[in-house]
Amino acid sequence: MARSRHFNYTLTPTRLNNAKPQEKPYKITDGGGLYVLVMPRGAKTWIYQYSLDGKRSEVTIGRYPEIGVADARDRHTEYRAMVEQGSDPAAHKRADEAERKARAELKADEGQFKAFSIKWLEERLGSKSDGYRKQMRSLLDRFVWPDIGCKALDDVKPAHVLAIIEKRRDTPNTAENVRVLIQQVYNYAIQKLLVETNPALALRGVIQVPKAEHHRHLSESEIGAFWRAVGKQGAHPSTTAAVKLLMYSMCRKAEVLRAKWSEIDTDKAQWDIPPERMKSRRPHRVYLSTQALELLEVQRALTGDLEYVFPSAFRAVVPMADATLNHLFKRMDFGVAEFSPHGTRGTAATLLREHGFSRDVVELLLAHTERSQTAASYHHHELEAERRRALQYLADEIDRQAAISAAGNVVSIKAKSA
Template sequence: MRHFNYTLTPTRINNAKPKAQPYKLTDGGGLFVLVHPGGSKAWRFQYVFAGKRRSVLIGSYPEISVADARDRHAEYRAMVEQGSDPAAHKQADDAERKLRASQGADDRQFKGFSLTWLDERLGSKSEGYRAQMRSLLERFVWPDIGSKALVDVKPAHVLAIIEKRRGTPNTAENVRVLIQQVYNYAIQKLLVETNPALALRGVIAVPKAEHHRHLSESELGAFWRAVGKQGAHPSTTAAVKLLMYSMSRKVEVLRAKWSEIDTDKAQWDIPPERMKSRRPHRVYLSTQALEVLEVQRALTGDLEYVFPSAFRANVPMADATLNHLFKRLDFGVPEFSPHGTRGTAATLLREHGFSRDVVELLLAHTERSQTAASYHHHELEAERRRALQYLADEIDRHAAISAAGNVVNIKTKTA
């Protein structure tokens, strides 16, 4: 998808006064705020689909914030790129919601109200995030308390739910927090007065997040040589190299599609639904990355995925494939994981003078401050291209140094 600069700010929207006729405040890429004569303001997305100009309502401002509107805008743009009509998609969602209402979903019961919470509180969130939250409810919560009245759910019921998940503490805590959020909204709606999940905070000890080990520059050379000598499937080796060259996450690389890659422009556009930030991300491909992809295209260019499974060509390579390869690598650093490649690359670039803004963009981190977030809009293309090419060149240089040192050691032992 084409990248552009958004222009609206909350101050500008707040200061917009109503006129006799509706008028637009343009944000960019077809996204705009429509200011109505009565003073209400609504986000809409205008686009062309099947040769016709169409628009779809995103939601009211300020209920839908600037950031949330842009997230939804990115999703809708991706739908258009992939041949789906956002307006038709939204109509289907609305029809399902009305059907649920006509079937008598009872907001006084936990399941009925949690569905309302999904619609009203998560309406501006991504489809993927809402699906994840609904899945947690369906699998772990509704079977136990879905039919109970909100006021009848006690801490003991919530405790029983999370105790079943004690073996997976992160999941247990996610479920507890989810129930807590549902009840926070029920309190705001004056349906209940207490939150049965709040008192259980800390009952399940969640292990501290592990910081992934990153490599020093000398270790990087040894790692790169070990990857080449492992004897793995060519596609697996290629995936590791693109992982390092692109500074992307494992899931983003393994699910890469040929339709996302433009080798003539030396860029790879990852759609928002596959990004952790739910925003589209562009990777500028170094010469070395293009060489990897050129070889890989000869192997898989007639398939959908750049790195398909060795067992089923129509699905991407499994995450475990890279995990197992990294565990087999013997280069002097135990427990080095695929995610550690991002920290390795980021540290190298920062130590060699590249700015924090450029590195954060390469990592596709979401900035919370509006000032820092502006960098995400003008993209810093030249600096990002230079950084990724520098990274690839440094990898080659350290691999060559490692190889030369290994030759010297062999000769010394022989002598």
């Protein structure tokens, strides 16, 4: 480490101003390794020369008179302190300049729609689930960036947004989702004082969106027909098992399909889903019924040596795709049209409420985020006995309705043959 020594500065503004250029560059020493290099064309540059780890190095401070005597000596003092601490002033300056350049480039790019919308995804959707962020980025990538991604934020006009959503008129929900997405990006840009107007705001209602339909849930008799239909599709055993666990657990499709064996404790008859995989971003515990445990025992024989309980049939290292269940539900014919995987949650919740289970228990089973402070105080492990009883009742009732449906089918066949 270099040791500080006393020295006296010698240069004055008068001497520097009077220094004339010569045929070759020459130095005017100030002291302590600080000097001014005078070039043949008259340029005068402050430079600090120092020794570090046995090697002589130098760092440029800047031009005179832009950097005066006092400022140059202040910078010299900072650099000497770095050398005394074993740090290289030249490397420090290079890092500073690279950071300034990166910030300047980021600021310049930030004014473009694509760069700013990526910033919006990171800063405004950071608390959302990975699936939701990927969905929003996919909408931007497919429908927005190709048209306005390279435009400056200020250059995007309502006509540009209109052209984007008009291309999606045949799919009005997508069109409106894209418009809202652009509107949200611009809301953030306004908050950042980058723009003053929102080009998507005036286009509300241009595309008429059909009234939303809630996911259809099944009656008790329809549950039996559905359950029997699941096993008749000729689907892969893992696909059939995933549908059944969807109903037994009352979980969302993504939560079931991404289940890992490490989350399941069959001895305790429970499945702990980590917060990062839950829509609520809170951990959720599923108490497994006897039927669910039997299903998982069979499934473990198929996939127990893999990470996922329900792996893809094409790539065992990734979970089954959402579309696999969607397609299975679409081709099932059991007397109810347009029944979706999400409808299993409403079906189970309705059945339990109609058979006397409390709203608090059902809401916990659904892992809903409660607005009520009292309800929100329940943790993922609370009301265990009631939740276990509810899910076992659900599984038993499914079996009962499936048996009734099968018996009815036998009777109807006999009646036809008679």
